[in-house]
Amino acid sequence: MRRAALAALLSHWRRQPLQLFTLLAGLALATALWSAVQAINGEARRSYDSAAATLGISGYASLTDPAGPIPIATYAALRRGGWTVTPVVEGRVLRGEIRLNVVGVEPLTAPDGLLPVGLGSETGAAPLDVLRPPGLGFVAPETADDLAGIADLPRLITDPAIPPGRMFTDVGTADALLGKAGTIDRLLILPDQPANRPPLETLAPGLTEVPPQDQGDIARLTDSFHLNLTAFGLLSFAVGLFIVHGAIGLAFEQRRPMFRTLRALGLPARTLLGLLLGEVMLLALLAGGIGIGLGYLIAGALLPDVAATLRGLYGAQVRGVLAFDPLWALAGLGIAQLGALIAAAHGLETVRRMPLLASAQPRAWATVSARALRRQALAGAALVAAGVAVALLADGLIAGFALLGGLLLGAALILPRLLAAALGLGARLARGPLAQWFWADTRQQLPGLSLALMSLMLALATNIGVSTMVSSFRLTFTGWLDQRLVSDLYVTARSEEDARALRAWLAPRSDAVLPIWKVDTPLQGAPGEVYGIVDHRVYRDLWPLLNATPDTWPAVYENRGALVNEQLARREDLSPGDTLSLGGGWEMPVAGVYSDYGNPIGQAVVGLPALLDRHPDVSKLRYGILTSDPTTLRRALVEDYGLPEANLIDHGRLKATSLQIFERTFTVTGALNVLTLSVAGFAILTALLTLSTMRLPQLAPIWALGLTRRRLARLEILRTLALAALTFVVALPVGLLLAWCLLAVVNVEAFGWRLPMFVFPLQWAALLGLSLVAAAIAAALPTRKLASTAPSQFLKVFADER
């Protein structure tokens, strides 16, 4: 019996292939976008983890000898004294046309993360070849191409994670290449030093310790990006579910007579329900499988951009290729099942409660009365209010997302009522019978289209919200880079003595040398750092202050006040005039608050004299240099002054690279935007196709009364465009609210800083254009069908036999 009943139920889909396609495509698209975002996030997180685990050379504190290179004997003495240090030799060597930047590490004592990993069987090199002449050199593929055929090099192994122009190799191989004659440039100090090792002065007097370079500021910024990817995935999924809900609802309605017959023939209601549930799950399995495949393709297509971002940001080794994770696939299938069940819940509930002798006549699909519209709008308003209430009453990320969810879903529910009102207004204002009919009839169409329009609204609002956030983010980030990277070159001296020499050397060759001296000290009792700055206009000009008074800069330079970063100000509720505790009984009034995106810890900036007064022993090795010609100065620093490359950072180039990387990051967002919009467009298409079969009786009288089919078709397109435009008008404020939520609520809750919001009307215009094009494309197919419908089809409407 079950088999026969199931066959009868499934036969519906054979007769309604379009409906089946709609259902599968909707669910598959929803699953695909969700899964793609999950896959990208997962892969990126794995990369972050490995990036965090594998500090680059600059991530370690190190020992250098200001007087010159370090003898191997000093290294051995330190090791024998219990210091776990590992040697690095570095330098440049000219090979052919290539100036190769060679970095030699000692594989037996270096931490695993420092070593290249490209020693798979495919390279054909035995691992121990690293230690055997002629050695192995790890280079970027393009560098290997440049070096092809050049003699007097170690055997080259390519590794795309290595920056071009650089070669990683064994310390012995590097020593031979660079002619170091058994000397070391610096010794990295590994974490986990034994507790009671002898002091440095007794083992290796003359060496100075250089602190590790800060990492991870920019890494934190990407958290926000991933949060938004997740929100995108969720919204795309919701939009997809609207499609599925529509398709399943229609299928259930159309099969009402069949349900009645099956039950009349003795199929228990419970069994019927079970069969329908099974059918839904079967379809979800199929759609989920397709969705996972699609999602994998989408993620694979988008991942290289994310990977390039990470590679550029961290120099971390990131796989640009997606690893297939069975767990991820299972999760995708699960979410498809869950989505299908949510979408089918209403239909299943209706079947469960359907009395045996219920009308077998299919109700007009989704005919919604004005009262129902009002009820739905009230529910929407309640959702919005609930979201706002949660955000007001509770703190935390969840509250932020509750606000987002309430806002979006609520706005979607209110949309049909708003559209109905707008169309009613249109009808009242319309002159001429066609215009009146147009508005009135559009309003009548609303119930059938409302699900699709709701999904379009969600897609548009998300689009506006996310692109506003991304663009605001980009503007802010640019400003932040300008603020943080005020100097053209950053140098780290090898010792205090070297620092003095360097300052003297730089004085006639640069516009300014700005000390970057900081101490790690508790701020308001929590870990923090204090920087000292000199009085220079670049700070006044470039540092954007969030909270300032006219006295802010004078107070800092007269050592009467401290600037604090936004995170600290928010966490400790500080504003100008409050007292800041800087550890060790040091207190200062807060003079102003500055934005400090990405920094996880509290930070304060004071005048340099104030810092030196409290911390005379602060490390005085790091400087920012202002110069009009960074390239020349950089070369001179290396070639004339003799500063190692590693002690120099060209932040001009870093900034350009960072921006370029972020642009590339945004392309991912853009692609997801387009995909979400496509899903919404598809929702409109399916809704219109479904409606078009029911439109004939409504259009035939108009045709009979003297309108051509072509004109009717034009009006149908116009109707869809009008609805899309009206939906856009509603979506715009919702999207801006969404952006505001993301910037001012979610970001603050998640990261402790608030991004300022900027609006981009040109983007809206582009989006409006895009949504109209999407709507027109969606309307084109059913309208073409209408324009070419044979008059006989229309005539059937009038035929007696109907």
Added chain:
Amino acid sequence: MNAKSSAVALFSLLPMLAGPAVSQGFAGLGTDAEGFSRPSLGTDLSFPKDHGAHPDFRIEWWYLTANLSASDGRDYGIQWTLFRSAVAPETGTPTEGWQSPQIWMGHAGLTTPDAHFSAERLARGGIGQAGVLAAPFEAWIDDWRMAATGDGADEFDALSLTASGPDFSYDLTLTATGPLVPHGDAGYSVKSPQGQASYYYSQPFYEIAGHLSLPDGDVEVTGHGWLDREWSSQPLSETQDGWDWISLHFDGGAKLMGFRLRDREGAPFTSATWIDPDGTPTPYGNGALTLTPLEETETSAATVPTVWQVEMPGRDLDVRLEAINPQAWMATSFPYWEGPVRVTGSHPGRGYLEMTGYGD
């Protein structure tokens, strides 16, 4: 795989520590000793020169194990090992600097009845980070050190010993109460029926005192130690995939060294040296000693026999060895079992057991 783990893989070619998978993985280093010196029968050992390194041989080690006890009777065991391996033959004056083909590896172990600690150090030769000098004797890697203290006729007669790991360290003094003991034929020790061999001698007569630092606190200990010296260029034969080795201190003052090389395709190869209390060695060839596993223990890495029956009919020896801590796996880059045992039966005493080739 990076160079560090491959250096460890290289060490696993040492006969004592060989695993079949690894020895096949590096066929170039397999059974071929091209360019390296080979042990030859009838070569006299010469001290103190042979206490030092033999860079013309591929592999070599200084291997100390000790059965210790605290004043409360609690048993402890320690291990201190320095391995040397050459990635290329080196004859004549040893190469100084990064280009030296020598690689050094240190292992330190400390076993208590309920815990086992281990640590590992790696260093390249030629730069002073690790090495061995014959006279005055000193063997070191980083801050681990085994060195002569200047007392006694032989460089090995009095030694100081230190090593540390993240959660343990020890500092011990060793005093020899007997002579050096050559194994096999005056130090020429055969390892397989095919004739693979090594130079092998021991100083099994150490009285030891010192202290151990453990997470729970410091412990003063005393006991017996056994230092092995061995060098060769030939790894195990291709079909030998593991090794069970024992060094036993009997209460009567006699000692026994024995090993069993397990063969995938045939009977195990055994060898033993009986050492009288005055140090007189009696070598025994293949078959004289039998080692029979009695009970196995499932450890973190593999299932290994931790109770053994040891029989030597020629000496009326029939004893049972029982691990003091069956979980004595060395959590080093390649794992093996190394720990103290209690000896009961015809000849009660203490000793050390090492088992390799049981993991993957």
Added chain:
Amino acid sequence: MRIEATGLTKTYTTGDGRLPVLTDVSLALAPGETLALTGESGSGKSTLLHLLATLDTPDAGSIHLDGTEITSLDDAGRAAVRRDRIGLVFQQFNLIPSLTVSGNLDFQARLAGRHDPAWSATLAKRLGLADLLDRYPEQLSGGQQQRVAVGRALAVRPSVVLADEPTGNLDESTAATVLGLILELVAETGASLLLVTHSEHLAGRLGRRVHLSGGRLS
């Protein structure tokens, strides 16, 4: 002649082959004349009406409306004829559900640019719709809906009213009332009326009747 149809032939192609519906049908309708077209189900009555209403085109033959040949007009031309000169009443009423009674009444007239508020008001009054002008079709009974359809057809002051079983969905007394109204108003406007019905009784109330059987007139 108001309508002069000559030699109309229409054949439908179905799955079972070609099905002749009308064969060489000729028909004339004088101004002000009322004509009942009767016949069995499937005799071709509706098809003939559709041809005359320019909703469909014949395979052969010609139709002149007020002297203009209408079968050869293009889509737009035929639509204009329907809009300006023909009033249509269907069995299913076929009102526009999104418009009120008043919107439906005026719709065609305004489409044709011939909206006459006074005439509309008269029609509404005569048809008993004056109190229902703001209602929507779904809120009306069948008889009320058909009266709206009649009003819509006459509001444009057509040359000819074509009615296809206009009372087929109504009970007997309502049917009589509606037919009475049609006849009255047609007479007042001077339009000609072609009414398709299978009811002998109704046919008897019209000025002339023709019978269609097997696609031929008799």
